[in-house]
Amino acid sequence: MPEPILTIKNLTKKYGENVIFQNLDLTVNEGDTIVIIGPSGTGKSTLLRCINLLTRPDDGQIWLDNKEITARGTDEDKVRQHIGMVFQNFLLFNHLTALGNVKLGLDKVKKMSDKEATEKAMHELARVGLADRADHYPGQLSGGQQQRVGIARALAMDPRIMLFDEPTSALDPELIGEVLEVMRQLALEGMTMLVVTHEMGFAREVADRIVFMEKGYIVEQGSPNEMFNHPKFPRTREFLWKITELYGKKEKEAD
Amino acid sequence: MLTWLGYFERFGKNFLHGAGVTLELTAIGLAIGFVLGLLLALARCFGPKWLQQVAGAYIAVFRGTPLLVQLFIIYYGLPEIGIAFSQNMAAYLALGLNSAAYQAEYLRGSINAIGAAQMQAGRSIGLSKWQTIRYVILPQALRLALPSWSNEPISLLKTTAVVFLIAVQDLMAEGKRAATATFDFVGVYLAVALVYLVMVFALDALLKFLERKTKIPGMDIETSR
Numbered sequence A: 001m002p003e004p005i006l007t008i009k010n011l012t013k014k015y016g017e018n019v020i021f022q023n024l025d026l027t028v029n030e031g032d033t034i035v036i037i038g039p040s041g042t043g044k045s046t047l048l049r050c051i052n053l054l055t056r057p058d059d060g061q062i063w064l065d066n067k068e069i070t071a072r073g074t075d076e077d078k079v080r081q082h083i084g085m086v087f088q089n090f091l092l093f094n095h096l097t098a099l100g101n102v103k104l105g106l107d108k109v110k111k112m113s114d115k116e117a118t119e120k121a122m123h124e125l126a127r128v129g130l131a132d133r134a135d136h137y138p139g140q141l142s143g144g145q146q147q148r149v150g151i152a153r154a155l156a157m158d159p160r161i162m163l164f165d166e167p168t169s170a171l172d173p174e175l176i177g178e179v180l181e182v183m184r185q186l187a188l189e190g191m192t193m194l195v196v197t198h199e200m201g202f203a204r205e206v207a208d209r210i211v212f213m214e215k216g217y218i219v220e221q222g223s224p225n226e227m228f229n230h231p232k233f234p235r236t237r238e239f240l241w242k243i244t245e246l247y248g249k250k251e252k253e254a255d
Numbered sequence B: 001m002l003t004w005l006g007y008f009e010r011f012g013k014n015f016l017h018g019a020g021v022t023l024e025l026t027a028i029g030l031a032i033g034f035v036l037g038l039l040l041a042l043a044r045c046f047g048p049k050w051l052q053q054v055a056g057a058y059i060a061v062f063r064g065t066p067l068l069v070q071l072f073i074i075y076y077g078l079p080e081i082g083i084a085f086s087q088n089m090a091a092y093l094a095l096g097l098n099s100a101a102y103q104a105e106y107l108r109g110s111i112n113a114i115g116a117a118q119m120q121a122g123r124s125i126g127l128s129k130w131q132t133i134r135y136v137i138l139p140q141a142l143r144l145a146l147p148s149w150s151n152e153p154i155s156l157l158k159t160t161a162v163v164f165l166i167a168v169q170d171l172m173a174e175g176k177r178a179a180t181a182t183f184d185f186v187g188v189y190l191a192v193a194l195v196y197l198v199m200v201f202a203l204d205a206l207l208k209f210l211e212r213k214t215k216i217p218g219m220d221i222e223t224s225r
Ligand SMILES: Nc1ncnc2c1ncn2[C@@H]1O[C@H](COP(=O)(O)OP(=O)(O)OP(=O)(O)O)[C@@H](O)[C@H]1O
Pocket: A015, A020, A038, A039, A040, A041, A042, A043, A044, A045, A046, A047
């Protein structure tokens, strides 16, 4: 049986009176790529932020590698080292070069020597195809290149799992492909990934499981084949049809 | 008509000495103000609630009252409760404490602008809150603040002129002495004004240089305006 890396049980998050999700369960096995889809405002980003402890859930537990990270007294900074996060709008450190962005965590968190950190960072940049842009600042890179630096920055920490929050939705259509290609490669290499995206081509091809969330509930989850071809709920079919229609065109342009 | 230029020959040495003191007051006031202002801005942006309030109150009081009143309280008032300063020390302190309030506001604005998003990015790779502030937020916020913060050194340089009132021997005090000696108030103070002007221009050039030097490649938005 595959080992679960991430287990979420009974997770509840509220902002004031506003319940974002309630009693949410989700398991991610080692090496899996899970794609989360769902309408805007459904709580997808909030879920990722809970997993990364960037926000505190109100109730429920999250385990990473059989350690409860929502437990009191958890060293949050330590947990985050093991969870890579890629943001919709990249959020690179604008005052640092591509190399500097990837190196910062190695330097300050992992306390590597400068030489080691540079080597490792260059390796990660090469992985996303940007070794030749190491000394460029974010402002000198295209959106697609910035996002790939964002991925390299997260990868450098050798995370157990990578979270992607709509990594391509801020990109021009012609730049989406290069980012998805890097993610596809990561999945092939066996990285465990939890991806919020509307790119249905990617979901169909790469996902081991697609999770459809709506209004804070997981409506349905299953393999791409099950979800696209035999969804249990009409709502799932409806939504998948809608975003394929909506984003399909953009995707074609990207190819 | 330009006879007042002759005062540079007669009082040049005094003016030069006074200008030196003025620059010293500016530099020390600015340095105290920067360190304290940075702490205040950090307290306001990242501190616990009570600390935010303390910092907020400090800023409100020092921006809301005249510098001269602050100077007199420090120089004449504090000795009554047993804390006495030399004239220069009182001047450094008043200028620094006052400037801190203004600098805190400049810095707070840009820290907020860099803000929560960069904090998330920093934390996401495992940096602690303070590491993120130190290595991610401040390097960007300080650069962002520079163009508007540059008003402060210039404004402070001119503001230092009030300290002649507690007999600090700055440029203004030297001017006053020369004016009393010659009875030519207009001429002497024109000469003094010219010295201030030269210092302001030089400082301005220095700040522009600093702005160019610290510019982040590829980020032209601020400077192209
Ligand atoms: N910091 C916050 N304070 C209050 N409410 C918030 C906060 N963050 C998110 N919300 C609310 O939580 C709900 C879910 O937001 P979330 O960003 O998780 O949705 P999402 O599924 O990621 O949507 P999108 O597809 O638009 O990114 C929204 O109604 C949003 O207004």
